[in-house]
Amino acid sequence: xxxxxxxxxxxxxxxxxxxxxxxxxxxxxxxxxxxxxxxxxxxxxxxxxxxxxxxxxxxxxxxxxxxxxxxxxxxxxxxxxxxxxxxxxxxxxxxxxxxxxxxxxxxxxxxxxxxxxxxxxxxxxxxxxxxxxxxxxxxxxxxxxxxxxxxxxxxxxxxxxxxxxxxxxxxxxxxxxxxxxxxxxxxxxxxxxxxxxxxxxxxxxxxxxxxxxxxxxxxxxxxxxxxxxxxxxxxxxxxxxxxxxxxxxxxxxxxxxxxxxxxxxxxxxxxxxxxxxxxxxxxxxxxxxxxxxxxxxxxxxxxxxxxxxxxxxxxx
Amino acid sequence: xxxxxxxxxxxxxxxxxxxxxxxxxxxxxxxxxxxxxxxxxxxxxxxxxxxxxxxxxxxxxxxxxxxxxxxxxxxxxxxxxxxxxxxxxxxxxxxxxxxxxxxxxxxxxxxxxxxxxxxxxxxxxxxxxxxxxxxxxxxxxxxxxxxxxxxxxxxxxxxxxxxxxxxxxxxxxxxxxxxxxxxxxxxxxxxxxxxxxxxxxxxxxxxxxxxxxxxxxxxxxxxxxxxxxxxxxxxxxxxxxxxxxxxxxxxxxxxxxxxxxxxxxxxxxxx
Amino acid sequence: xxxxxxxxxxxxxxxxxxxxxxxxxxxxxxxxxxxxxxxxxxxxxxxxxxxxxxxxxxxxxxxxxxxxxxxxxxxxxxxxxxxxxxxxxxxxxxxxxxxxxxxxxxxxxxxxxxxxxxxxxxxxxxxxxxxxxxxxxxxxxxxxxxxxxxxxxxxxxxxxxxxxxxxxxxxxxxxxxxxxxxxxxxxxxxxxxxxxxxxxxxxxxxxxxxxxxxxxxxxxxxxxxxxxxxxxxxxxxxxxxxxxxxxxxxxxxxxxxxxxxxxxxxxxxxxxxxxxxxxxxxxxxxxxxxxxxxxxxxxxxxxxxxxxxxxxxxxxxxxxxxxxxxxxxxx
Numbered sequence: 001x002x003x004x005x006x007x008x009x010x011x012x013x014x015x016x017x018x019x020x021x022x023x024x025x026x027x028x029x030x031x032x033x034x035x036x037x038x039x040x041x042x043x044x045x046x047x048x049x050x051x052x053x054x055x056x057x058x059x060x061x062x063x064x065x066x067x068x069x070x071x072x073x074x075x076x077x078x079x080x081x082x083x084x085x086x087x088x089x090x091x092x093x094x095x096x097x098x099x100x101x102x103x104x105x106x107x108x109x110x111x112x113x114x115x116x117x118x119x120x121x122x123x124x125x126x127x128x129x130x131x132x133x134x135x136x137x138x139x140x141x142x143x144x145x146x147x148x149x150x151x152x153x154x155x156x157x158x159x160x161x162x163x164x165x166x167x168x169x170x171x172x173x174x175x176x177x178x179x180x181x182x183x184x185x186x187x188x189x190x191x192x193x194x195x196x197x198x199x200x201x202x203x204x205x206x207x208x209x210x211x212x213x214x215x216x217x218x219x220x221x222x223x224x225x226x227x228x229x230x231x232x233x234x235x236x237x238x239x240x241x242x243x244x245x246x247x248x249x250x251x252x253x254x255x256x257x258x259x260x261x262x263x264x265x266x267x268x269x270x271x272x273x274x275x276x277x278x279x280x281x282x283x284x285x286x287x288x289x290x291x292x293x294x295x296x297x298x299x300x301x302x303x304x305x306x307x308x309x310x311x312x313x314x315x316x
Numbered sequence: 317x318x319x320x321x322x323x324x325x326x327x328x329x330x331x332x333x334x335x336x337x338x339x340x341x342x343x344x345x346x347x348x349x350x351x352x353x354x355x356x357x358x359x360x361x362x363x364x365x366x367x368x369x370x371x372x373x374x375x376x377x378x379x380x381x382x383x384x385x386x387x388x389x390x391x392x393x394x395x396x397x398x399x400x401x402x403x404x405x406x407x408x409x410x411x412x413x414x415x416x417x418x419x420x421x422x423x424x425x426x427x428x429x430x431x432x433x434x435x436x437x438x439x440x441x442x443x444x445x446x447x448x449x450x451x452x453x454x455x456x457x458x459x460x461x462x463x464x465x466x467x468x469x470x471x472x473x474x475x476x477x478x479x480x481x482x483x484x485x486x487x488x489x490x491x492x493x494x495x496x497x498x499x500x501x502x503x504x505x506x507x508x509x510x511x512x513x514x515x516x517x518x519x520x521x522x523x524x525x526x527x528x529x530x531x532x533x534x535x536x537x538x539x540x541x542x543x544x545x546x547x548x549x550x551x552x553x554x555x556x557x558x559x560x561x562x563x564x565x566x567x568x569x570x571x572x573x574x575x576x577x578x579x580x581x582x583x584x585x586x587x
Numbered sequence: 588x589x590x591x592x593x594x595x596x597x598x599x600x601x602x603x604x605x606x607x608x609x610x611x612x613x614x615x616x617x618x619x620x621x622x623x624x625x626x627x628x629x630x631x632x633x634x635x636x637x638x639x640x641x642x643x644x645x646x647x648x649x650x651x652x653x654x655x656x657x658x659x660x661x662x663x664x665x666x667x668x669x670x671x672x673x674x675x676x677x678x679x680x681x682x683x684x685x686x687x688x689x690x691x692x693x694x695x696x697x698x699x700x701x702x703x704x705x706x707x708x709x710x711x712x713x714x715x716x717x718x719x720x721x722x723x724x725x726x727x728x729x730x731x732x733x734x735x736x737x738x739x740x741x742x743x744x745x746x747x748x749x750x751x752x753x754x755x756x757x758x759x760x761x762x763x764x765x766x767x768x769x770x771x772x773x774x775x776x777x778x779x780x781x782x783x784x785x786x787x788x789x790x791x792x793x794x795x796x797x798x799x800x801x802x803x804x805x806x807x808x809x810x811x812x813x814x815x816x817x818x819x820x821x822x823x824x825x826x827x828x829x830x831x832x833x834x835x836x837x838x839x840x841x842x843x844x845x846x847x848x849x850x851x852x853x854x855x856x857x858x859x860x861x862x863x864x865x866x867x868x869x870x871x872x873x874x875x876x877x878x879x880x881x882x883x884x885x886x887x888x889x890x891x892x893x894x895x896x897x898x899x900x901x902x903x904x905x906x907x908x909x910x911x912x913x914x915x916x917x918x
Contacts, residue, residue: 008650008740010490010661021492025658028412031493035408036420039401039464043423047461050442051434057441107339110332118325129573134340136515136569138522140541141558145343147545148350151359155346158361200340249429257431260525264545273433280437290441293434300430304422484639485672487659489686489737495660499689503676 055297058290067284081291086275090295093272096187097255100194101248107195108202108247109240115203116210135200143264146193150184150265180267190266197261198254202247209243210236245307252303256296272296344562351559356552370552380557383540390452390536391520394459398516399509401460402467410475411483427462435461436529443530450532458530459523463516470512470576474505511575514568522565537561588615588650590741590773591636596645597797598631605631607797608645613741613775613790615650618767620776620784623794624820629777632794633743636775637666650740660689665734666743670750671726673718679705679729680714686737704732707766724755731766741773748783760787781821785809793817810845811913818843818915825849825886827912835859839914846889848911851877851903860906861886865899879905 012018024031060069061076080086115127134142149156160166173179173186180186213236221231259273270278272292279289325333351370353363374380405424409417427435439458448454482504486496524538531539537557544554593611597604606628613619621629634640635647638659647654649664665686673682680701681688687697705711708728718726727747734742747763748756764787767774778784784791785805793800793808793816801813812818818826824843827835832842854860863881874889875896888905890896897903 007652008663009652009654009657010663012661017494018492021494022658022661024493026656032408032412032414035404035412039405039408039424040420042401043427043461043464046442046457047427047435047438048423050438053445054434054438054441107336110329111336114325114329114333118329125577129570130337130341132569132573133566134344136518137344137565138538138558138561140522140524140538140545141347141561142343144541144545144554144558145347148346148359148361149343153358153360155361196339196343253429253431257433258525259433260542260545273431276433276437280440286441289437293437296431297434304429479670479672481668481670481672482674484637484659485666485668485674486685486689487639488637488664488666489689489733490660491685491689492658492660495689499685500674 054290055294056290057287058294060287062285062287069286077287077291080288081295086288086292089270089272089275089292092269093256093295094299096191096194096271097252100191100198100255101251103191103195104199104202104251105206105244105248107199108206109244112203112206112210112240112243113236116207116213117215131200131203135204139197140260142197143193143261146189146196146265147184150182150189150192152182152184156183184265185267187267190262193261193265194255194258198251201250201254202244205246206240206243209240209246213239242310245310249300249303249307253296253300256299347555347558347562350555353552353555359551370556374553374556374560377553379535379540380537380553383535383537386452386534387521387537390455390459391517393456394463394520395513395516397456397460398463398467399513402464402512402516403471403505403509405464406468406471406475410472424465424468428465432462432523432525433529436526439526440529450530450534452534454530454532455527455534455536458526459520462523462526463520466515466519467509467512470508470515471505474508478504507575511572514572514575518565518568522561589613589648590615590617590650591619591775592648592651593632593635594646594648596632596635596642596647598628598635598640599643604797606635606642609797609799611792611799611802613773615773616771618764618774618776618787618789620778620788620791621794622778622781622784622791622821624779627794628797629792629794630745631797633666633745633775633777636741637664637743638662663737663739664741664743665737665739666745667727667730667734667747669746671718671730673726673729673733675718677718678714679710679716679718679721682718682729683714683733683736685733700736701732704736705729707735708732723750724759727751727759731763735770735772739772741775744774744776746777746779748778749780756783763787785821793821795820812843812915814916815841815843823887827886828884831861831882831884832914835861835912837912837914841915843913843915844886844907844911846876846887847874849886849888849905849907851879851888851890851894851897852906853904854906857909858906859909859912860904862902862904864902865897867899868896879903881905 012022024034057069058077059073059075060071061074062068063070081090111127111131115124115131119127148154151157157166157169160169169183172188173182178186178188178191180188183189183192217235217239218231221235222228226234257273259271259277262271263274272295276289276292279285279292349363350359352366352368353360354365354367355363402424405420408414409420436458439454439461443450443454478501482500483496486500487493491499522538524536524542527536527539528542535543541554541557541561544550544557548554589612591611591613593609596606596609596611598606609628609632611632621632623629631640635642636649636654638654638657642655649662654662673679674685677685680698683701683704684697687700692700702711702714705713708731710725710728710732713721713725713729718729721729727750730747744763748759751759760783763774776784776788785808788805790802790804791808792802795816801808801817808817808821812821812824815826818824822845824845827842827844829840832839835842861879861881863879863886866878866880866885868875868877870892871889873892875892875894877888877890877896879886879888886905
């Protein structure tokens with residue numbers, strides 16, 4: 001047995017680490033500063049700083065003759081943004097993002113619902129991987145795949161030809177707005193690729209929200225005489241809504257800012273992303289490019305605020 | 317009415333879910349087929365013949381190798397930076413209470429919640445304002461910014477699972493902060509960090525939108541592919557590269573999945 | 588010697604007074620229980636002793652040495668956590684040897700010490716398993732061994748039996764008591780279960796709203812509650828109103844009366860009595876619980892089951908000895 005004479009307070013470890021550890025324990029704020037300092041320096045200063053610098057530029061204008069930026073506060077760029085062709089671009093992009101989000105939710109819901117309610121054990125893991133792999137596989141490769149599919153000599157034409165349904169594609173392409181010379185240069189093509197690339201982001205949040213719905217709740221609803229469609233409308237859908245909203249943050253935002261998909265598969269009419277790219281690149285009009293980027297920021301800001309109020313962040 | 321758990325899924329639901337999954341997977345499978353086609357001038361389907369010659373052609377292309385090397389280097393360093401910053405952020409948010417914790421989560425998510433083009437153009441205009449020439453490091457800076465969130469999400473989820481009393485128990489038993497970190501925290505969040513790192517790597521390896529703004533004349537593999545997509549010049553090589561890229565990104569995803577799944581089991585058993 | 592000494596100790600979380608000006612002296616070798624409902628401040632007191640919390644005001648001494656500002660890892664005080672907090676990535680042996688490992692004790696020596704500690708809690712040979720492979724009761728023993736292997740001066744136990752089922756709990760109560768007596772270590776024990784506190788502790792501090800309501804031996808706390816809260820919380824004493832006290836000739840605003848001290852019988856020599864009607868009755872196994880309505884005040888009587896039970900609504904007389912009636916403060 002050791003003798004009781006020793007002190008109840010143990011000595012400090014005789015090393016720098018021991019001293020530092022005691023110091024940090026007594027000054028938890030220093031520890032917090034060490035934790036938060038580097039990431040805040042990076043994200044708060046470098047990233048947010050760049051973002052604000054960019055936004056600031058939208059309040060300058062470009063001199064029509066010299067093509068140089070005129071560093072005086074003006075709303076002229078915003079006037080330019082909200083007029084004529086530029087406004088068309090904004091409306092076109094937002095409409096596309098909304099439709100893509102809606103259709104993504106429709107396609108994703110059955111997958112998420114099946115995975116949440118019926119898939120068990122091995123199947124569940126398989127389902128998860130089946131969603132994760134396409135979600136994470138290369139963005140460009142996914143677009144490339146659709147370039148192969150939608151090409152005139154590609155698989156889609158071949159299938160429709162074999163089914164003697166080519167007239168269906170032609171009829172669709174002759175429609176105004178969604179039609180065009182071929183699928184790969186039509187809004188339809190752009191839309192399909194958007195849905196394909198961003199839809200997987202919708203599945204996991206919906207699945208997470210649905211998994212939080214206890215099965216007994218659905219049983220209770222049918223026990224109380226609810227038909228399956230009533231159960232869906234009044235119980236399942238409202239509870240899945242935060243998940244849908246969380247997923248739509250991705251589909252909506254990613255569609256809003258994309259400039260590569262419409263450039264590769266689509267008509268010559270621009271989307272916001274392409275307009276930003278063109279304005280800052282070839283046109284050299286940084287103020288207008290900056291003003292264009294404000295549009296998705298404002299829309300997403302409002303969207304995130306709304307999503308947060310609905311509790312969608314818990315489903316992320 | 318008895319429990320409906322054992323009931324099979326309705327046929328309509330099965331069909332809708334199956335069709336959705338097929339929609340997600342078939343186009344990727346098509347990539348694999350095209351890598352073997354003998355046709356080199358168009359995207360003809362079905363392929364007139366099959367060959368493996370394009371693999372050899374792609375293998376001997378220095379531009380593909382240069383782009384691949386750059387992508388791997390960028391992804392490695394961006395991942396390392398994201399690991400440090402993401403873990404620090406996660407530790408601060410989950411282990412301490414302070415004013416503005418919610419804001420930190422929002423700040424970390426922002427680079428992926430905002431469209432990539434905004435991050436790209438913001439960084440580009442900041443570089444030009446600060447007179448920083450485009451370099452390897454400007455690409456890394458951009459990539460690390462949006463990779464932080466992946467590490468952060470994984471680390472926060474794991475920190476949440478470590479019961480708060482584990483750290484107190486370690487300190488109670490005489491371990492100071494550094495010993496607690498080394499013997500308790502690190503072993504418990506290690507796999508989550510590895511998974512986060514793998515996902516960050518995959519994210520960076522594939523990134524193109526921000527990269528177009530921060531790369532200048534340099535060509536990462538996605539930039540190389542983008543050029544081929546806009547102006548197809550060597551379709552067969554592109555087909556092969558596309559297939560390889562799919563396979564390369566699958567590995568970290570599968571790895572990350574197995575690592576985090578393991579963590580779930582540990583947490584479940586600890587209950 | 589005094590093991591733990593609290594002088595006017597407070598711990599506020601913002602506006603919440605978790606611990607509010609507490610005085611406390613725990614003697615060396617004592618089995619001390621802190622009893623109270625959740626949020627009463629008992630766990631915060633324990634955490635102040637362990638060093639996880641620092642007092643907002645007041646002074647804490649452990650074995651005569653100032654404890655404020657001393658990190659938990661430098662106190663010779665160990666804790667058995669409510670959720671056991673076993674390290675999931677370490678084997679049972681490594682869990683138990685953890686405290687010795689971080690102190691730099693050699694591998695062989697700490698392995699032996701850990702095995703001895705496991706044998707002491709009746710889990711010999713369990714060292715190679717993982718925490719996930721053990722039952723709740725076994726994990727509880729590991730947590731105990733992991734704390735005791737460090738030979739702490741004070742062992743803190745935070746609701747250690749809360750997660751166990753009734754049978755196991757009773758068995759562990761017995762074992763903990765025996766262990767404490769044989770080791771001679773000061774045990775400080777937090778619980779919300781009054782039965783546990785009464786059966787195990789040498790002394791009990793009853794907490795409510797951050798303050799100690801009463802501190803004394805189990806008999807004192809049980810038989811002579813000093814406040815209404817203690818009377819309500821420890822067991823289920825009857826609280827007699829001021830009017831009723833006055834009619835019995837007592838000069839106190841409230842008085843407590845144990846149900847088992849009351850009999851349904853006409854008054855015998857020197858006893859006090861009250862008349863009322865039977866309001867309700869229930870069978871509790873060994874006893875019947877009969878509630879008597881006396882001028883609007885409900886008085887519970889624990890009556891041996893062997894005796895008959897008067898019908899509900901029938902008039903009865905209850906009697907009790909004057910020394911069983913304990914005046915108390917209005918708090």
